[in-house]
Amino acid sequence: MTIQWIACAVLLSLLSGGVGLGASYYRALLRWACFPLLGLSGLATVIAGFLALLGDPVSTQLPLGLPWLSWSIYVDALAGFFLILIGVVVFAVAVFGPGYTREFQHGRHSLAALCVPTGLFVAGMQLVVIANDAFMFMIAWELMSLSSYFLVAYQHEQAANRRAAFLYLLMAHIGGIAILLSYGVLAAFSDGFSFELLRAAELPTLWASIAFALAFFGFGMKAGLVPLHAWLPEAHPVAPSHISALMSGVMLKVAVYGFIRVVFDLIGQMQVDWGVIVLLTGSASALLGVLYAMQQTDIKRLLAYSSIENIGVIFMALGFAMIFLAAGYPKLGTLGLIAALYHALNHALFKGLLFLSAGAIIQQTHQQSLEHMGGLLKRLPYTGTFFLIGCLSIATLPPFNGFASEWLILQTALQGVVLENGLLRIVIPVTAAVLALTTALAAMLFVRLYGISFLGQPRTRQARQAHLPSFGMRSAQGMLAALCILLGILPAVAIKIMGAIPQTLRGLPAPEITGQGWLWLTPASAASASYSAPLVLLGLALVWWLSYFLLHGRKHQQVQRVPAWDCGFGPLSARMQYTATAFAMPIRRIFKPVWLIDEKIERSGDEQGFHTSGLRHQLQVSDRSWKWLYLPIGRWVLRSARLVSRLQSGNVRTYLSYSFFTLLFLLWLIS
């Protein structure tokens, strides 16, 4: 059954792409054909995902690909889980799409260039997750990268967008080749490319480490781990918002899926130092991601950097899992894996929600910078509430889903005490402390984001006159917000459904997180730690209702609305509010060396400085990785290219002498 559903899902997304071809002529085709087909494809994917997750793995062959290397499909529990993740966000984006792309319809943009790559992009992701041999995996992987490149380059008038698109494709290409080589190493020790044969190959430890390093490099680059992350905040904000939601929410998770499939499933053995490397990179990504996000004023760049942070957290959980598996504690290993997967699902939901809401804001206010927003909650009440739920979830606060997965990750770290290697017992708590710092900074980040954009007084005319987005857009956001709350309240139910995944990854033991029934989360044992989300929510509601009832019991007088306290010197203007840059100033001063900061303050007024007629503050915060990693490599390549181009000197006789000396050299060589 699963195969039919997944086949129908992939065909639907390809069909939506195909139909998109005609979209630039019949404009209505976009609203009534492309997006509905995409939504259906999302639904079919979710159904296929559930069937795969609950049923047993199915596999089949496809007539495509080389004769001796035809594409083969294998949908097991892990693939099913990621299919659900893809399906939910694709469905939400499909519902959101028509409303959002109304502005593109009458513009100069060609709609075909939007629809066709979207269809291919979704089909690419679906195929990657169900691929069962290296050849199909690579084709689907690069199809995903190429189609998303066309989407990033959709609004290619500005030079910055073009540059971002080029950078994105280049990094995707490098990552793709690294993954290809990792499969190459595995294939070298087995006699074929299909995953069964790759699993059967037993590699010497050195080659296993090389395969792991390549896979980690390739997938880490695509997921946006720190040293190789610079393309992500450039590329994601540039794409149309519903595509950024797909890219940030889902494509990064497909990279996580790839990493899990290669490292946990294909490479048989697991080594402790791999886990430590993944853990350290993950914590570095998490911390730097949130610190860089703190200094952004463009709303979508901020969300892109926060994706880096959450991916860092997911890789930390995977790092914990790898350390425990390598140290011989399979139960704790599965706990870490389940925590990572659950956080991946949660992140897909609330990051998708945040990007869709950001898209709605941008469509209404035509502003991308936080400094030009303000007071939007009154103008966009629905988007405001859903955005608030998104912010609460991503800031990992108790009743919401972010907290459930974060709590599981911290519990996995707390089990670190069981390891006998002393050094690990020190590293794990320190990384847990870094995780705590990241969580707290994330909370500050999203207070800043929500506070500056939705609360206070509107800072620009556009912010004042924003009006409600279309019903489709609101319902999509509402759906994702409801899911965030649902997964926050009933984590035990979700984790019980995910229970079958470890079994398919080389027979890891099933987690007993949900040992005590649907109400409780008990990672290691009932005594050591337990958390019951429903009861917590019940408690909160109870106390809230009690205090509300007590205070309002007696005479109920009307609340008066008066101007805010202005220290007595006249009406408050919007410019007196805290700006986003000001809000982040303390963190900028405390963690100063993290960024490349150049700040200029020009004071205009008389020289002695008694009377200043104006102050201009200019701040430019840029990423350090550009200066340390990307520019040097770029310069090195250009320098070697200039060196090599001297070879083409233009003189015939020099060319003749090249040929002459090559001949003499070779003759001398072989004699």
Added chain:
Amino acid sequence: MTALYATMLIPLFTTLLLAAIPHCRAAGWINILATVATTVASVLLAIKVFHTGPLLSDGKFFYVDAFNVYLLVLTAFVATTTAIFSRPYMSYELRQGRVNNRRMRLYHAMYQGFVFTMLLALATNNLGILWVALEGATLATVLLVSLYRTPESVEAAWKYFILCGVGIAQALFGTVLLYFTAASVLSSADEGLLWTSLYVISNQLDPTVMSIAFVFIIVGYGTKIGLVPLHAWLPDAHSEGPTPMSAVLSGLLLNVALYAVVRTKMLVDGALQNASSTPQLAGYLMMAFGLLSFLVAGLFLHRQRDIKRLFSYSSIEHMGLMTFAFGLGGPLATFAALLHMTLHSLVKSAIFVTVGHASHIAGTQLIDKIRGLIRTQPGVGWGLLLGTAAIAGFPPFGLFVSEFLLLIATMQKMPWLTLALLSGLVIAFAGLFRTIHPMVYGSQPEGQLPVKANMLPVYLHLLLALWLGLAMPTVLAQWFDQATQLIAGQGVLG
């Protein structure tokens, strides 16, 4: 046999016909008809060879086996599509006044002459005739390079002629040495140059002389392939001649030269098998040349200011990759090389056609002045973008498959070489896309009008590449497999 003779004689006859009649308006159409007829004949020949196995003509003059028959069909097919493109292109050039009627007559005659020499080189069994045919191909194209009579094109033609002349001379010396060793082993001297007889007795040939002969041949024909450091003429010749000529040169002539080197390598491998100290000498030489060209050409891509020079360097890079693959030997690498050769011809000629149209739209070949193609003419813009993605080896297109197989084969045989391949691929990709990006995207510069463009060949080639990339038909796979068995000893499918 009739199909074989038909494939050979049609282009010869058309060359003479086009040369004889003074300029007539239908020259373009005759050109297309002739190439279509040749393609039909070559397809019939291919079907015949596919069913009955290798075909040796009476008198052992022609020899067609699985390896060269697919090249014959490929050459004829690409020549046809380029002819279809060249008719409107050259008539536009005629209207622009860059060529006069007399030169058009020369152009069409030499075009067919060039096709004839390539088909002859592919089909002949005699290595001497192979040399003569390649020399003929050089002569045919040298006049075309200087068709526009601009100082640059004259200079390019001169360099092309001198360098290829010297290269071909070295190849002749190699062939003479080959003949010398064969004559000392074979009974009757006149069979000394027939490839079939040489292949049979290849293990009795003297190893040292054969290795010297191979050095001369690889340096000689290597100049024709455009391997670094012998490549200097290629960018000039490809960028100064008319675009259809560059398309055909880039797509086909380089393949034929590589075909000649591989034929000789089969003999040298046979000779060196048991006798000499390094049996893999030929393979190592080709790998060294291939890798050097691949890396150096990749770096060159970053410095280009003329779009046709950019893609000629990309041709050098791909030829380097193919030479490396053939040098690596083994079934997987050879299959990858054959597939790469086909796909490179298809995609590279499609790109040159699009570049021709792009330069017409922008009125110049300078990269800095070509902007906003997608906005001006989506057909050309998207064609160029997809073509560049295909040539850079992105998956849905076939080139990814051959690079995939090659990387896996290198990983199995010589793992530490994959790093060089990886960096080469990435540097080349970066160079190519960095220059294409501003040209294709961006807003339409004022005064830039779409031009009447026949994009049929381009999308036909790209569709073929896509089809080969996604679902390789078993017939074609068996075809390549027979050729691989021939070259590398054992096939991939078996």
Added chain:
Amino acid sequence: MNFAQLGLQEQGVILLAALILLSSFAMLAQSRILACIHAFAWQGVLVAAATAMIALVANQPHLYLSAILTFSLKALLIPWVLHRIVIKLEIAHEVETVVNPALVILAAAALVAFSYYIAMPVEKLSTLATRNTIAISLAVVLIGMLIMVTRRQAITQVVGFMSIENGLFYTAVVATHGMPMVVELGVAFDLLVATVIFGVFFFQIRASIDSLDVDRLSRLVETSEIDEMTVEEE
């Protein structure tokens, strides 16, 4: 197998080989173009004579035909064509200063030693009487290339190219008593067409840079600076 026991014809063949080598050296160091063409003509004559001598020694009848073909082509036709072009372009009296000729001659001598070192295994294998002249033929080819590399005038480059062809033909004759006839014809035909095209090119180059100095042909060059505006990475 010292030189003395060889029959008179063999001695003649080896003498002719030495003379051919001398003619190559003459072409190399000649500063005037006309003298260069005359040296080339002499080399054509000597190669034809050597072919005839070998035909006599090894009694290969078809070699006579090749000798006549070579004599008519490389001793008469091509030099005459080149001579006429030089007169028409009025560059007969131009003197081309060869860059320090002594060094070039030394290099040529080194090339002869090198080609002898390379040709040694080939000569061991050959059973023909003329085997030890293979080294000389390889030397002629390499010196022809040296001429093309060191001379600046287009016409002297063509003469160098032709001298390489002479060397190749001579190798074929010496090593294997000539190639099969159809290949001989093909090579000869290609050579003729090449000469015609060279002629055409001389006029085109003259028209474009009104001189035949090859170093002036350096428009297609890539040392132009590309601005670093777009940042990119490996």
Added chain:
Amino acid sequence: MADLLNLQGWLLVLLQTVLFVLMAPLLTGWLRLLKAWLQNRSAPSLSQPYRNLLKLMKKEVLVAQTTTPLFRIAPYVVFATTVLTAAIIPLLTVHLPTAAIADVIVLVGFLALGRFFLALASMDAGTAFGGMGSSREMTIASLAEPAMLMAIFTITMTAQSTNISQAIDFLLGQGLVLRPSFMFALLALMLVAVAETGRVPVDNPTTHLELTMVHEAMILEYSGRHLALMEWAAQLKLMVYGVLISNIFFPWGLALDNTPHNLLLSFISLIGKLMVLSVVLALAETVLAKMRLFRVPNYLNLAFLFALLGMLSHVILEAGA
């Protein structure tokens, strides 16, 4: 989980939570009394905080024009989270049924949720003070969090459980054991407590000097019953930290079984411990002056250092592996 069902357990929880909430203003009153004595001025009566709260509840509520409904929801959320935090901390008896619902990390989560809503509400008024207060509060909180978690780590490492009642049960069973790791953890937790509840060295609770206040800046716009809830929540938070520190590091006296006799005994020991703790806090507040905002990071780094030393000493010295 099993003992969740019996009614008697729930009654006990209700009693303890109500007691906890009612005692909070008393603790603040006692603290103000001590500070007044130390600064030798006459102190307000112990019940002054209660009278303030009652007065505020009866007063009229004024709300800024620019505010959204969030501004009026926030006080209830802040109060509810703090009360829930109080519910899961064992005040008098160790075996508390609600302790299983949420462990220490969830407790930190509750405080974070309260702080999140408080910060948002303060920015709603659209004045500079709200922005300034929330920015500073969130910065201090984010720097304090790693130190707090590291201290919790040290405790759970020894007690092998993050469930507070299990941990206290384990520590009580151990009797008097002088652990260096606990000493460092205690110091770290006290420094963090001071930072989180906005006491003197970090922020002055009684000041109205705009540029210096952190917590006060956030509740500047509140009035009437909302202000009452906010004040009460702040006092409750101080009480929560006090009880947390006293019950974990000095657990003696806590009732193991729920007989009325032991409960009374533990109540008395609790009062004693809290009074000692508030003496220490009052002394610290009178001796130290409020630090500049950008010296607070060094202060919290010190707290983190202590917590780290605690964890290291546990791993190296006590665990002995």
